[in-house]
Amino acid sequence: MLPISNRGGLMPESPIRKLAPLAEEAKKNGLTVFHLNIGQPDIATPPAMIEAVKNNISPVIEYSHSAGNESYRRKLVTYYARHSIDIKHTDIIVTTGASEAILFGFLGCLDVGDEVIIPEPFYANYYAFAVVAGIKVIPVSSSITDGFCLPAIEEIEAKITSRTKAVLICNPNNPTGYLYGKDELIQLENLVLKYNLYLFADEAYREFCYEGTHFSALQFEEASQHVILVDSISKRYSACGLRLGAIVTKNKLVIDTIMKFAQARLSPPYYAQVAAEASIDLPDDYFTVTKAEYKKRRDVLVQRLNAMPDVYCPNPGGAFYAMAKLPIDDCDKFCSWLLKDFSYKNATVMLAPGTGFYGTPGMGLQQVRLAYVLNTESIHAAMDCLEEALKVYPGKV
Secondary structure, three states, rough: OOOOOOOHOOOOOOOOOOOHHHHHHHHHHOOOEEEOOOOOEEEOHHHHHHHHHHHOOOOOOOOOOOOHHHHHHHHHHHHHHHHOOOOOHHHHHOOOOOOOHHHHHHHHHHHOEEEEEEEEEHHHHHHHHHHOOOEEEEEEEEEEOOOOOOOOOOHHHHOOOEEEEEEEEEEEOOOOOOOOOOHHHHHHHHHHHOOOEEEEOOOOOOOEEOOOOOOOOOOOOOOOEEEEEEEOOOOOOOOOOOOOOEEEOOHHHHHHHHHHHHHOOOOHHHHHHHHHHHHOOOOHHHHHHEEEEHHHHHHHHHHHHHHHOOOOOOOEEEEEEEEEEEOOHHHHHHHHHHHHOOOOOOOEEEOOOOHOOOOOOOOOOOOEEOOOOOOOOHOOOOOOOOHHHHOOOOOOO
């Protein structure tokens, strides 16, 4: 048999998607599956975005500029200005989702063998992008008992070696929903200045903050050359399938370097940019309405979880995810069992195993991530399933 690459062997399965075949089989068997495993909102994509595409039909769908259409990048400048982020359109490279932005950032700023420190649990694909780039993720554990706040800065500092080149945070956080405060970000600013590191800031969920205010790492003036902002329209406008994101930095050398990777992949999706450009003109109350809906869903989910015996879920301050600790032996087994061997009222629930969001072996065995992207009626039904499942699961502890 022909061998695969070492990189292919190291590439992890997605904890979010790896159970999809079991869910498909459950549906074939007539079960309703409540998908709380993935951040796919059920809120409609804004009609103005769809209309913009319908009204932009061209006989030739051309390449855009490798950095993205200039008209869109200039519109993005006005979007960021509304969030007290002062940039120029030349500070932006439009990418195929935040995924490409993260990968380009790793490739442009770190060499093979370099290290990036990330508080865990973290978005699982960070590890996958690190494997592709040949760099090493160094996790620093946060705790569910204090809501997954930033680990003590001394713990992060203790992980720094001669190969450390960056720290990465997601704010608000995926998978925990934790919203980092300004004081925590200032600690990270001081750290990256002290050790001359990059600070990658994934801010794809900035609109969805329920308690407290979002503070962007790009608002730091002294550390402006260190900050690499990663962004996406996927969750912001319920437009995951458009696959459009951005990398934003005031560091011209980084922009010039990443531009070479952008040129190699030619251009970001044309019609996604058309739709995204229209999104910036949405009325001011668009996020007021959507944020209120997500907060309502969060409150239902967290209340239901914490009412179950031996279940604990901290109240997430942002995004639309929650991590919960369950009285189970192994979350991977439990999530598989829900789809293969359990049903309640002809339904079951699909969750993301917590282990996939940790870099430290053995961590997260009793945790699951839940995405509150379904309406409250469906969340209640999903929680009914989970509550009944915990009563009969053979591996309950």
